[in-house]
Amino acid sequence: MPGRDLDTVGRPITVADVLALPVLAAGQPQVVTGAARLDRPVRWVHITELTDPASFLKGGELVLTTGMPLPDEPAGVRRYVDELADIGAAALVIELVRRYHRPPDALAHACQARGLPLITLARDVNFLEVTQVVHALILGSQADAMRRTQRVHEAFTALTLRGAGPEDVVRAAAEMSGHTVVLENLVHQALICQPSGDTVEAALADWEQRSRATPSADHTTVLGPESWLAAPVEYQGERWGRVAMLPTPPGPAAPSASGPFGPEDVTVLERTAMALTIARLTHSDPWERTAHRSVLRDLVEQRHRSPADADARVTALGVPTKGSRFLAVLVDVPHEDDRTKAEELLSEDLRKRGSQALVGLLGPTRLGILLSLRPEQPWRPVVEHLSRTALDLLPGTSVSTGSEATDLTGVAHSFRDATRVAEATEPDQPLPPGRSYHERSDIGLRRLLFALREDTRIQDYAERRLGRLADHDARHGTDLLTTLRHYLDAAGNKTVAARSGGLSRETVYQRLRTIERILDCDLESGEQRTELHVALTALDVLRVR
Structure with missing residues (x-):
């Protein structure tokens, strides 16, 4: 040999x-x-x-x-x-x-x-x-093992001292061990998965079934048909879940699945469980909420490595994906202090009604909700109830929906659509008759311009078309912009415009001639009236605060 x-x-x-x-x-x-x-x-x-x-x-x-x-x-x-x-x-x-x-x-x-x-x-x-x-060699290996164990303890101590959250802890465990590490809750939902060497899809496929086949233990040990190294996460007898280290799968770099984990792996997992316990005690947000936020943001920002990985993560959280349709919903609350309360109560309300959804914070005052719907299930009643619950909870809340998605690859587009609807919704925007939320079909000219109000091209257009008239009103104390508005709203009917402004027809005629002279335009032209109407609407939305 x-x-x-x-x-x-x-x-x-x-x-x-x-x-x-x-x-x-x-x-x-x-x-x-x-x-x-x-x-x-x-x-x-x-x-x-x-x-x-x-x-x-x-x-x-x-x-x-x-x-x-x-x-x-x-x-x-x-x-x-x-x-x-x-x-x-x-x-x-x-x-x-x-x-x-x-x-x-x-x-x-x-x-x-x-x-x-x-x-x-x-x-x-x-x-x-x-x-x-x-x-x-043995003595040298033992000394190396002691040094590595010391580095593990130091690394987790540093994580704890800086207040690391559960995702940071699980990521560190995977990096130190070279194994995939998964944190699950008591109902066998995989909340955090940090893969190492394999994909999220491979790690989380049929997670609940595989996890239930792996019995729990009161200490760190190798368990189940797949030989997971698992450790309970608990405090003073109250168990919150467990963290599992998965064996290295067979492959070119590992011809056969690894056997028993080494002592260093046991040390890493035990320190992981301890750090997760401390994170749970020092962070007010439950693990489930943190997991929903993380997966939701990754879907919105398309940060998954593959559609299969996204599917595995969502399914492992207990939200069905096979044969489901998806709808993005954005809930904008009035104040930043309201967001956590809204997140908690809306999650609970959806759960009580049997609606499958991911709920998480996407911004300082914005919640994102991804509804998973059965093929035959209409989405409007679900969103209507959700919206009314949100409005009853926090008056002044605005709810916007995106387009339906047939699979998870379309979820980011659905959230973009919902974002456009939200951006086109002015403060205190009246709700459409018969419903309590906003959708894409509600976006007309005014709401489109409101969504684009920060675009300097819109500002420039409104100023070029109407700036001289607004300046004239400011210098001379006139109100020609209002007369123009009445005229345009009346579709060029001078009699209706005079009645709307409480003016005589002769006064309206005179003012319209003055407007034509100042703006160098022809108000008998349908095209120019349209251009002025767009500019006036843009000026209105630019003045919204």
Whole structure:
């Protein structure tokens, strides 16, 4: 077996690692039994020529022998092997130089029966040199492990001191361990998932079913059919959920799923659970609300790596996606102090009514709601009830809806539509007859211009078309803009305009001629009247405060 460089960073030294060392590889080691158990950790190396070496062992030793003390009778050989297996020896290495030139059948059969790796050496090996090299590696590995453990403790202490939230804690755990880490609540909803090496889709697929198949425990341990490393998150007997570290899935970099997690992984997860407990106690927002906000913002800003990842995250939060339609709703509350109350109560109201939704803050005074609707379920009654609840809770609240989306890839567009509706809604905008929310069909000319009011091109247009008339009114104390408004609202009917302004027709005629002269326009032109009407509407919305 050729030698190779030994890389055991972050894990115990195994039998396979020791066999690969040049000092032992020079003996041409051959694995006779237990080839599948060469991943056993080696705690120490023990040289022995005794017939009862197990009495000097504590478990985890690689036993080196020339074979000289082995009993001749099969029963004695079986007893020798049973004692090594019972004490938990890592492997038995026998040199085939002095007494034996092939392993005794009784020894091979006994090791095979007990699952004890048996390795033969065809050439003479300096056992003392083997112990020196391996012990140096073990001690060095233990020192490295202690330093890494110290760094883990320091990292989580720093997170706690700076008041890190649950997402920061889970992200740190995934980065330190190299494993995917998931925080779930008591009803097996995956609230935070930080993937490492795989996708969110792979990590969260059928999460609730897989999680329920993984039993809970009162301490950090490996559990369930997928061998998750899990730790409860609790405080003084009150459990809030658990945090799970997932094994590395098979792949080119990991031919088979990783076996038991190392001590450092256990330390990382235990410190993760502790940091999450502290975060829960020091942050007033429940985990579920934080999770909804995070997923909602990622959907709005299209920050998911793939549609499948987005689907997995939303589904893992208990919101159905398969066969569902989606609708974005924005709730703008009057004051920033109202947003948390609105978020909590609207979430609770939707839950009581059986409506599936994500609810989260999107701005200082804005809540975002993503409704998940059944194929046959009309959305207007759901939004109407939601809007009336919001208005009853906080008068002055404005609710805007976007367009329907057939899948999660259309959710960002639905929120953009809802945002346009909200931007086109003036303060104290009258509600449409028969409903308590605003939608895209409500956007007419005035609301469109209101949405664009900060665009300097709109401002420039209004000033170029009507600035001279407004200046004239300001300098001379006249009210020609009002006369123009009455005339345009009357669609060019001078008699109606005179009645609206309480003026005589002759006065209106005179004022219209003055307006034409100041603006250098023809008020008999339908096109120019339209241009002036747009400019006047723009001027109105620009004056809204």
